[in-house]
Amino acid sequence: MSHGQDNPLAHPEVQMANNRSYVTGFIVASLLMAAATVLVSGHLLPPFALLLAITGCAGLAIIAQVYFLLHMDLSEHSIWNTVALIMFIPLFVITIGLTWWMFSQLYLRTMPMIPGMPGMH
């Protein structure tokens, strides 16, 4: 076992950490989540716009978390995080993309058109 012999404070993750970015990340993500919740629970937008709005919020939250919390960049010490991010992209395309395609085909065959929701298929 080699751990315990090297100083954990010298790890790049610890070196890169700073309270301000963690707090900013947390606040930004919470605000986006709250915004999405308010939009949905108050029915503040027509259905399709609502869908777009919360998708947008989710996308922004992902970027904020990746940037502020995970300190993702191309520097040498973040390389494993970045590899994980790159592996995530095909998975994201497969899971979300194929799910979307499947549901659009399903709705085409099983659902009456939902008013206000153009472009579901």
Place this chain on the structure above:
Amino acid sequence: MLVNLPGPWNPWLGRLALSEIPYTNPILAPLFVVVVVLVLLMVAGITYYGKWGYLWKEWLTTVDHKKLGIMYIILGLVMLFRGFIDGLMMRTQQAMAVGPHASGMMGAVHGYLTPFHFGQIYSAHGMIMILLAATPLLVGIMNIVIPLQIGARDMAYPYLNALGLWITAAAVVLVMASLFVGDFAHNGWFGYAPIFELAYSPGVGVDYWIWTFQLVALGTTLGSINFIATIVKMRAPGMKWLRLPMFTWASLSANIIALTSFPCLQVAIGLVAADRYLGTHFFTAGFGGNLMLYTNLFWLWGHPEVYFVILPAFGMISEIIPTFSEKPLFGYVTMVLATFAIAGVSWLVWLHHFFTMGMGPYVSTEFSVATMLVGIPTGVKVFNWAFTMYRGRLTYTAAMYWALGALFLLLVGGLTGMMLSIPAINYMVHNSVFVVAHFHMMLLCIVYAIFGSVIYWFPKVFGYTLNEAWGKTMFWLFSAGTALVFIPMFMEGFMGMTRRLDWPFDPHWAPYLDIQMLGILAYVLSILAFVVMLYVSIRDRAQHRAAADAWGTSRSLEWLTASPVPFYNFAVVPQVNARDEAAWRREHGLSAQRASHYDAIHMPNNTGNAIIIGGLTFVLGFALTWRIWWLSLISLLAIIAMMISHSAKGDPGHVIPAEEMERMDREAERAMPRADLPRHSGGVLGGAIAYDSGAAGAGSRNLRGAPDHRP
């Protein structure tokens, strides 16, 4: 509260009440008594022999990957037994209840189980077998074998490893608790929307199901992080990627699948929990919910999960077959590529679990083709195994029997899977017992591989071999069970028998169900053979003492260190020179080479934190199930506090001085049997070691397998 809870609730006990304990149930009440008596006997026994201290110090607080692995395996075997009892009850019910005139007893109209009870049994059976039996067994074997195969002293995160075990154990206790307090879900192991919604399943059964799933998913995810980090970071010098033993490769790919897919499950089940606890409408029929979204999310994890369990089994087969063929694995690189191809494609096929949903020809075609594509890398593997055996020097040991049995089941399961992947056929047999027989072939392939590797690696861990004759007896009984249960099941599937029938209404099915009962009998006998095998092996352990290379023809790094493996694994971390290091050293006459110089080593300390956090996760799951909010909150806070305090404290570990290492290494060396045969040298294709075959030969063979070159 956010939802309309049917039935009583009070702030202190939540939904818990004395009436929730089924003391009037004619099956559960006696079982409860038996369990209580057994537990009391165990506690009394441990106290009588004064073993509490030993248990706590050596096992419950350990962070040693081998002991954690052993406990994972024991947990898995116990749950395999529990799951088997569920299976036995379902088989008995169906055999008794078949046809319109079947009589009923104990409150049931047909057979002896009411539909409500039967539903709980099949739900528990499926969940237990996949997540609480197969998964812990595989994780346990990976735990023991991976660090040994890559020449590491322990896992990358020993404490996390213990945490994973105890959280999995918490899940096991939770599902067992559902037997005696309240009831379990009746919605099948994977759940259906909207039947698991509060309105349709008002009891606590679904809640037990939710939190058991969440706990085991958490434990497995933590474990997968650990395995990946260990394989990437902790390899011995010289262990290049293309020298990794096949089992380690397979485990790496399996754990990448686990790490990426288990969160999907946690989200899917978490949303069900939100529906049931917070009153959201993710999976309801109204209010914007979408029933099929649940099925989609679940199988998004569900199919990668089946590859998470089969890939390590493929890895095990890839270790056992070369050892007993005395040849290196055929097509190593293609094997690695095939493993990762299977892992990759496993993400593209989940929809074949619900072709009948009706999403139309384009989507179905894509998923059908993708499903069939899995057959290509799987075929590559099967041919590689076949070519490994081709012109090899085969020894039919018990471990080899199980590995070959696994190959056969893989063939049957794979071909029936191919049939199912054609939507036109799938529409005919979906949700019939044909599907049930298909996935049992695959899962039994895993179980065969597990029994094979238990026999194969047992001498490494415990220092003596298991009894070959009883291992083979068990194999034949188990295989008789498999054939007698599942061949008739395939046929019933073609006759249109749907799955999960508490009352098989068609009398034509009766003979098939009766044959299956014979199969169950064979399984029962095979369990007895297993117990006898353990008993005989432990009794005769002195005669079957294993050398470092227990089989005499082993290939990978783990066979270089002493058997049983000392807690530090390798006294001196070996330098790896070749793909099959143990075989390479044997062929170059280096097997007995000892280190000339020892270094002090650094090992992690034991900690009681992991088991306490595990216990608290059980309390959390139980409190959430029964909606005891104060207890949930307290246990959650306690978990967080313990996590933070443990991280803040860190683990200084302890150092074992070089002289001590040298002494222990010499001692381990001396405890192993000495070989008295002259050394052979020979090519890779066998010829190096000659030995007689046959069951009885195994014991004596070990002695000759490890030529002694000490001066």
